Amino acid sequence: xxxxxxxxxxxxxxxxxxxxxxxxxxxxxxxxxxxxxxxxxxxxxxxxxxxxxxxxxxxxxxxxxxxxxxxxxxxxxxxxxxxxxxxxxxxxxxxxxxxxxxxxxxxxxxxxxxxxxxxxxxxxxxxxxxxxxxxxxxxxxxxxxxxxxxxxxxxxxxxxxxxxxxxxxxxxxxxxxxxxxxxxxxxxxxxxxxxxxxxxxxxxxxxxxxxxxxxxxxxxxxxxxxxxxxxxxxxxxxxxxxxxxxxxxxxxxxxxxxxxxxxxxxxxxxxxxxxxxxxxxxxxxxxxxxxxxxxxxxxxxxxxxxxxxxxxxxxxxxxxxxxxxxxxxxxxxxxxxxxxxxxxxxxxxxxxxxxxxxxxxxxxxxxxxxxxxxxxxxxxxxxxxxxxxxxxxxxxxxxxxxxxxxxxxxxxxxxxxxxxxxxxxxxxxxxxxxxxxx
Amino acid sequence: xxxxxxxxxxxxxxxxxxxxxxxxxxxxxxxxxxxxxxxxxxxxxxxxxxxxxxxxxxxxxxxxxxxxxxxxxxxxxxxxxxxxxxxxxxxxxxxxxxxxxxxxxxxxxxxxxxxxxxxxxxxxxxxxxxxxxxxxxxxxxxxxxxxxxxxxxxxxxxxxxxxxxxxxxxxxxxxxxxxxxxxxxxxxxxxxxxxxxxxxxxxxxxxxxxxxxxxxxxxxxxxxxxxxxxxxxxxxxxxxxxxxxxxxxxxxxxxxxxxxxxxxxxxxxxxxxxxxxxxxxxxxxxxxxxxxxxxxxxxxxxxxxxxxxxxxxxxxxxxxxxxxxxxxxxxxxxxxxxxxxxxxxxxxxxxxxxxxxx
Numbered sequence: 001x002x003x004x005x006x007x008x009x010x011x012x013x014x015x016x017x018x019x020x021x022x023x024x025x026x027x028x029x030x031x032x033x034x035x036x037x038x039x040x041x042x043x044x045x046x047x048x049x050x051x052x053x054x055x056x057x058x059x060x061x062x063x064x065x066x067x068x069x070x071x072x073x074x075x076x077x078x079x080x081x082x083x084x085x086x087x088x089x090x091x092x093x094x095x096x097x098x099x100x101x102x103x104x105x106x107x108x109x110x111x112x113x114x115x116x117x118x119x120x121x122x123x124x125x126x127x128x129x130x131x132x133x134x135x136x137x138x139x140x141x142x143x144x145x146x147x148x149x150x151x152x153x154x155x156x157x158x159x160x161x162x163x164x165x166x167x168x169x170x171x172x173x174x175x176x177x178x179x180x181x182x183x184x185x186x187x188x189x190x191x192x193x194x195x196x197x198x199x200x201x202x203x204x205x206x207x208x209x210x211x212x213x214x215x216x217x218x219x220x221x222x223x224x225x226x227x228x229x230x231x232x233x234x235x236x237x238x239x240x241x242x243x244x245x246x247x248x249x250x251x252x253x254x255x256x257x258x259x260x261x262x263x264x265x266x267x268x269x270x271x272x273x274x275x276x277x278x279x280x281x282x283x284x285x286x287x288x289x290x291x292x293x294x295x296x297x298x299x300x301x302x303x304x305x306x307x308x309x310x311x312x313x314x315x316x317x318x319x320x321x322x323x324x325x326x327x328x329x330x331x332x333x334x335x336x337x338x339x340x341x342x343x344x345x346x347x348x349x350x351x352x353x354x355x356x357x358x359x360x361x362x363x364x365x366x367x368x369x370x371x372x373x374x375x376x377x378x379x380x381x382x383x384x385x386x387x388x389x390x391x392x393x394x395x396x397x398x399x400x401x402x403x404x405x406x407x408x409x410x411x412x413x414x415x416x417x418x419x420x421x422x423x424x425x426x427x428x429x430x431x432x433x434x435x436x437x438x
Numbered sequence: 439x440x441x442x443x444x445x446x447x448x449x450x451x452x453x454x455x456x457x458x459x460x461x462x463x464x465x466x467x468x469x470x471x472x473x474x475x476x477x478x479x480x481x482x483x484x485x486x487x488x489x490x491x492x493x494x495x496x497x498x499x500x501x502x503x504x505x506x507x508x509x510x511x512x513x514x515x516x517x518x519x520x521x522x523x524x525x526x527x528x529x530x531x532x533x534x535x536x537x538x539x540x541x542x543x544x545x546x547x548x549x550x551x552x553x554x555x556x557x558x559x560x561x562x563x564x565x566x567x568x569x570x571x572x573x574x575x576x577x578x579x580x581x582x583x584x585x586x587x588x589x590x591x592x593x594x595x596x597x598x599x600x601x602x603x604x605x606x607x608x609x610x611x612x613x614x615x616x617x618x619x620x621x622x623x624x625x626x627x628x629x630x631x632x633x634x635x636x637x638x639x640x641x642x643x644x645x646x647x648x649x650x651x652x653x654x655x656x657x658x659x660x661x662x663x664x665x666x667x668x669x670x671x672x673x674x675x676x677x678x679x680x681x682x683x684x685x686x687x688x689x690x691x692x693x694x695x696x697x698x699x700x701x702x703x704x705x706x707x708x709x710x711x712x713x714x715x716x717x718x719x720x721x722x723x724x725x726x727x728x729x730x731x732x733x734x735x736x737x738x739x740x741x742x743x744x745x746x747x748x749x750x751x752x753x754x755x756x757x758x759x760x761x762x763x764x765x766x767x768x769x770x771x772x773x774x775x776x777x778x779x780x781x782x783x784x785x786x787x788x789x790x791x792x793x794x795x796x
Contacts (some may be wrong), residue, residue: 039756040753040756040757041753041757041760042754045753049753054491077740079736080736080755080759082756084701085690085693085694085697086493086690086697089488089489089493089689089690089731090490090493090733091487092483092486092489093488093489094485094489096485097483097484098486111694112694112697114691114697115598115600115602115690115692115694116690116691116692116693118602118691118692119602119691119692120691125612135598135600159732177531184584184587184596184696185587185694186599186600186694186695186696189587190598212580213696213699228456253753360444423557423604426596428602428604429602429604433627
């Protein structure tokens with residue numbers, strides 16, 4: 001009886017709590033509110049923690065050093081998605097009604113969550129910024145006005161890797177054998193059409209080998225690779241899969257300096273977990289790692305110096321720096337939008353205009369303290385992607401060393417495939433592509 | 439006192455065998471339905487409708503489907519998410535490839551396709567039982583999402599295997615707002631729940647329970663085991679298929695096959711276990727517990743963090759939410775191993791005697 005009473009009381013408390021569960025949140029009026037769909041637990045939690053810490057550290061920097069964007073302070077709220085699509089949508093719905101201006105722009109940081117939000121963004125008028133992930137054909141802003149796969153998309157990445165391999169092979173890939181070892185998910189399937197097109201064009205042999213999620217067992221895949229004896233392996237991994245690939249490669253005796261990873265397989269989290277097996281491994285990157293940038297110095301001084309920083313161990317890592325870049329792009333988009341709409345918090349529509357008209361040239365990057373960490377960026381309605389540039393780095397002696405300059409793959413091929421795919425989407429959905437006004 | 443049926447006389451067999459024989463239950467159900475159909479669409483915010491109520495209803499339907507198979511027919515299945523994927527992809531393809539296809543018919547056909555696939559993977563159930571059957575259904579869980587990603591036709595050759603559900607339009611009315619989607623999902627779920635409640639009380643339902651309790655005895659009294667089990671697989675997969683179609687069309691809009699993973703199957707199995715095995719109501723309670731409590735805990739912890747200035751990082755709140763949630767599941771299972779539905783039943787009995795217990 002007593003246990004029962006207690007249980008019922010607990011049940012009632014939970015039910016009562018649920019009824020009151022949706023409070024107003026802690027944002028102040030008159031600030032530029034940013035909704036952050038983050039993840040710090042689960043199989044990809046370590047990657048998420050680095051990225052979102054960088055993002056928040058930069059937002060703190062803007063508040064502490066500059067007093068906000070033209071005097072408009074930033075506020076934000078992070079919601080834990082666990083990298084789970086349903087939870088991501090719940091977080092998005094929760095954050096979208098916070099403050100009058102909404103969550104500014106959303107960085108879903110997950111291809112799956114991006115897909116869940118793509119259809120919601122136009123109705124809610126909230127732009128999505130997918131920094132080097134997500135739906136590739138969204139680069140066509142005529143079909144996807146609300147989605148911005150900024151910096152480079154996966155097809156730029158894949159053709160960039162092919163170009164890099166081509167350079168290493170002194171300009172001829174004819175008759176070479178390349179393996180794509182991919183995470184068996186939407187993410188891993190994304191580069192396949194463009195790689196197939198490249199294989200036909202450049203005359204190399206392509207074999208694609210899937211690794212089931214989460215990828216911590218790859219013995220059979222690497223035995224296949226050893227039998228096939230490819231000249232290069234493209235590693236399209238994420239989370240624990242990337243480190244496992246490198247250590248299994250060492251086990252079967254495949255040289256790591258013939259393995260090139262995509263940018264999500266190219267962070268310290270991946271290589272450090274693989275230990276000495278990672279030595280010599282190449283990875284594409286959207287941004288450089290390291291602390292030798294004025295913006296990082298500023299963050300150490302204004303944010304960590306005041307005890308407001310997230311985690312000093314993450315400062316300067318690849319994903320932390322990428323978080324900085326992500327936050328910088330949102331902040332600069334808001335600044336651009338303020339130039340047109342006035343100095344007040346910008347809503348989703350105004351921010352969307354700001355992102356589409358973003359123009360961050362090298363001079364501006366120097367002013368912002370980013371230097372060469374990211375390439376210059378200029379967007380337009382036709383091109384929601386920007387530079388399409390990637391840079392390769394090599395893991396040597398426990399840190400990432402740049403192995404190439406900023407370079408791009410076969411942009412004409414990528415553009416054509418993007419347009420074809422976007423047109424097909426528009427047809428399936430039954431609307432005519434066109435640029436948005438205002 | 440509140441629950442006394444004294445003075446309520448049944449004058450016909452039909453009244454005696456009604457779904458809700460006690461007057462208080464009937465009024466309670468009427469109030470519940472009125473709140474769900476009228477009150478919530480009028481007063482609930484878009485956040486509640488899209489992010490909480492629609493997924494709750496969709497998962498309830500999936501849990502109901504699994505409960506028919508696991509709870510009533512006793513066949514443990516780990517392939518729920520895969521059958522949901524079949525329903526979603528089939529409904530999408532019917533809608534895409536057949537011009538002028540009514541969307542409700544697509545849902546039904548999606549459910550039927552899932553039922554066929556369910557029968558196929560249910561075939562081994564005649565020979566293998568218990569945990570071994572769970573392993574056989576695990577094959578479905580891995581095979582189906584793999585097949586959908588592998589064969590481009592299923593996703594209309596989308597580069598990443600993602601399907602984008604078409605807009606819902608029924609008799610010229612577009613179901614595009616959260617309220618309309620909610621009412622649509624609620625109507626479908628209410629209808630199917632009513633059907634399930636009747637089904638488990640019918641001859642088929644009793645046959646399922648007989649097979650579950652002792653298959654040899656059931657066979658001896660003339661129940662055809664294979665047929666009974668396959669019907670259970672078909673009906674269960676039909677429910678899961680409809681749930682999958684609603685998940686894609688009314689909830690997420692775009693789904694990737696990878697989203698229907700083993701994780702989701704386990705979540706639905708936990709809904710059944712926490713809610714109550716072999717209980718229609720338990721499916722709803724379990725779905726509510728598993729989907730709503732984590733959200734509630736997260737909001738609570740974030741609020742506590744700001745209100746009391748605890749200065750916990752976001753990582754800490756995320757982790758502690760998982761810990762508390764896990765603890766709660768264990769607590770409820772220790773207090774009442776038969777699930778939340780059983781707790782509700784005990785509550786009713788207590789209320790009947792209160793304030794004069796024996």
